[in-house]
Amino acid sequence: xRIGLLHLLHQGLFGGLxxxxxxxxFNFGWRxxxxxxxxxxxxxxxxxxxxxxxxxxxxxxxxxxxxVGCAAKLLHARIGIGSNALAVAGCIPMVPxxxxxxxxxxxxxxTAPQPSRPSCQRSTTTExxxxxxxxxxxxxxxxxxxxxx
Amino acid sequence: MDALFVPDPYVPQPxxxxxxxxxxxxxALLASRLLMESGAAANVVHEECYRIAHGLGAERVDLDAGYxxxxxxxxxxxxxxxxxxxxxPHGVDYRLSHEVRVLAKRISDGGLTPAEVxxxxxxxxxxxxxxxxxxxxxxxxxxxASFGRLLGMDWPAYIPVAFSGAVGQWVRHLLLRRGTNLFxxxxxxALLASxxxxLGARFVGSTTVDLxxxxxxxxxxxxxxxxxxxxxxxxxxxxxxxxxxxxxxxxLICMATGVLIARxxxxxxx
Numbered sequence: 001x002r003i004g005l006l007h008l009l010h011q012g013l014f015g016g017l018x019x020x021x022x023x024x025x026f027n028f029g030w031r032x033x034x035x036x037x038x039x040x041x042x043x044x045x046x047x048x049x050x051x052x053x054x055x056x057x058x059x060x061x062x063x064x065x066x067x068v069g070c071a072a073k074l075l076h077a078r079i080g081i082g083s084n085a086l087a088v089a090g091c092i093p094m095v096p097x098x099x100x101x102x103x104x105x106x107x108x109x110x111t112a113p114q115p116s117r118p119s120c121q122r123s124t125t126t127e128x129x130x131x132x133x134x135x136x137x138x139x140x141x142x143x144x145x146x147x148x149x
Numbered sequence: 150m151d152a153l154f155v156p157d158p159y160v161p162q163p164x165x166x167x168x169x170x171x172x173x174x175x176x177a178l179l180a181s182r183l184l185m186e187s188g189a190a191a192n193v194v195h196e197e198c199y200r201i202a203h204g205l206g207a208e209r210v211d212l213d214a215g216y217x218x219x220x221x222x223x224x225x226x227x228x229x230x231x232x233x234x235x236x237x238p239h240g241v242d243y244r245l246s247h248e249v250r251v252l253a254k255r256i257s258d259g260g261l262t263p264a265e266v267x268x269x270x271x272x273x274x275x276x277x278x279x280x281x282x283x284x285x286x287x288x289x290x291x292x293x294a295s296f297g298r299l300l301g302m303d304w305p306a307y308i309p310v311a312f313s314g315a316v317g318q319w320v321r322h323l324l325l326r327r328g329t330n331l332f333x334x335x336x337x338x339a340l341l342a343s344x345x346x347x348l349g350a351r352f353v354g355s356t357t358v359d360l361x362x363x364x365x366x367x368x369x370x371x372x373x374x375x376x377x378x379x380x381x382x383x384x385x386x387x388x389x390x391x392x393x394x395x396x397x398x399x400x401l402i403c404m405a406t407g408v409l410i411a412r413x414x415x416x417x418x419x
Contacts, residue, residue, distance in 0.1 A: 009297060010298070012247065014295040014296075014298040014299050015295075015299065017291055017292065017294045018295040018296050018299065018372070019292075019293065020288070020371075021288040021289055021290075021291050021293075022288075022289075023288075023408075024280050024284065024288035024289075025241070025244070025285055025288060025289050025292070025318075025368070026188070026241040026242070026243050026373065027241070027242045027244045027279055027280065028243050028244065028277070032243075037318025040383055041189075044299065049254035063159060069292075073237055084190075084193075085243045085246070085247070085390045085411050088373060088376055089243075089292075090374045091372075091376070092373070093296065093299060095235050095370055095372040095375065095376075097296075097366075097369075097370030097372070098296075098300050098360075098364070099365065099402060100370065101366070101401070101405045101408060102363075104404075104406075105405060105408075105409060106400060106406030108405070108406075108409055114324070118181045135246055136375060136376070136379060137379065140376050140380060140383070140386055141377035143376065144380060144383055144384075
């Protein structure tokens with residue numbers, strides 16, 4: 001398994017930036033925003049490691065949610081933020097919003113009066129929709145498991 | 150807020166226990182409502198509501214958390230009081246949610262009266278800090294552009310996407326403050342932000358215009374409500390969970406519609 005260190009750093013950095021930006025949108029205090037960034041960076045780094053190891057997006061997202069949920073739980077007593085809130089903030093960059101949008105584009109294309117290559121459109125749309133569903137379920141399940149333990 | 154506790158002269162007067170229970174029900178409902186409106190999952194709302202009502206002296210508590218209303222019954226001995234309240238727009242505010250949960254812990258430790266809790270909740274609602282809108286817009290812009298990088302967008306598109314995401318967030322804030330319908334806001338902001346991102350990305354010579362347009366609208370993806378909805382269903386609150394998921398699906402449809410219009414106007418190929 002060869003992991004591109006630069007790629008890993010890139011994903012961690014931008015995962016952290018995305019999570020901290022959304023942390024501010026979700027009204028985390030300034031003291032907690034760096035923890036959101038750390039949570040997002042951990043999530044994206046774990047998911048990237050998983051995908052580099054050949055796992056599916058869903059399996060990698062599940063592992064990342066578990067990793068972030070455990071880290072948030074361990075840090076809960078030390079930093080005082082709700083562990084679930086911190087874990088959710090970290091997982092937000094993994095929510096497949098772009099896939100969801102592409103899935104809906106596909107649905108619109110299929111319902112056009114004369115769809116081009118409808119069978120190809122159908123399979124792409126189904127793939128995007130299933131990926132959104134499975135990834136969301138993977139993240140939610142990962143978070144629920146760490147919350148319940 | 151004390152007006153809530155004034156007995157109606159046209160109905161039979163409640164007993165002292167019922168009067169006390171009424172106060173407990175009102176404060177427990179207000180706390181639950183604040184939690185719902187700040188993006189807490191159903192099990193959190195239930196846990197904190199039970200903790201508050203028990204901490205204030207109720208022996209039995211039943212809460213029905215719906216998407217648009219909350220209903221509570223509190224009882225002590227044979228006395229029983231039922232109250233219902235509306236839930237306002239669902240947002241995400243972790244600071245407020247955290248403060249309410251800290252207060253609930255204090256209540257369960259004992260020593261607070263319903264009137265003190267009511268004034269504390271009112272103070273939290275009014276004075277819990279929020280980031281300035283321009284700070285939020287800037288942060289959201291950077292977050293959208295960072296999402297873009299994660300999706301494989303090229304570097305030249307970073308600034309245009311950050312700018313359009315920030316403009317989109319600013320416009321969303323203004324429209325929601327004016328009371329515009331949430332779904333109309335989403336559709337309009339998606340059209341505006343993706344249109345700006347598409348134009349900007351083309352102007353700077355980006356080769357990933359399509360990804361830039363998609364990245365600029367990721368601020369509209371209801372990530373927290375989607376995860377909350379899933380958690381609600383898994384943890385035994387299917388009605389609330391389903392309502393959240395259906396609302397999120399409508400939001401995603403509106404978002405995709407806005408981008409699709411922008412793509413058609415700009416002639417971006419799918």
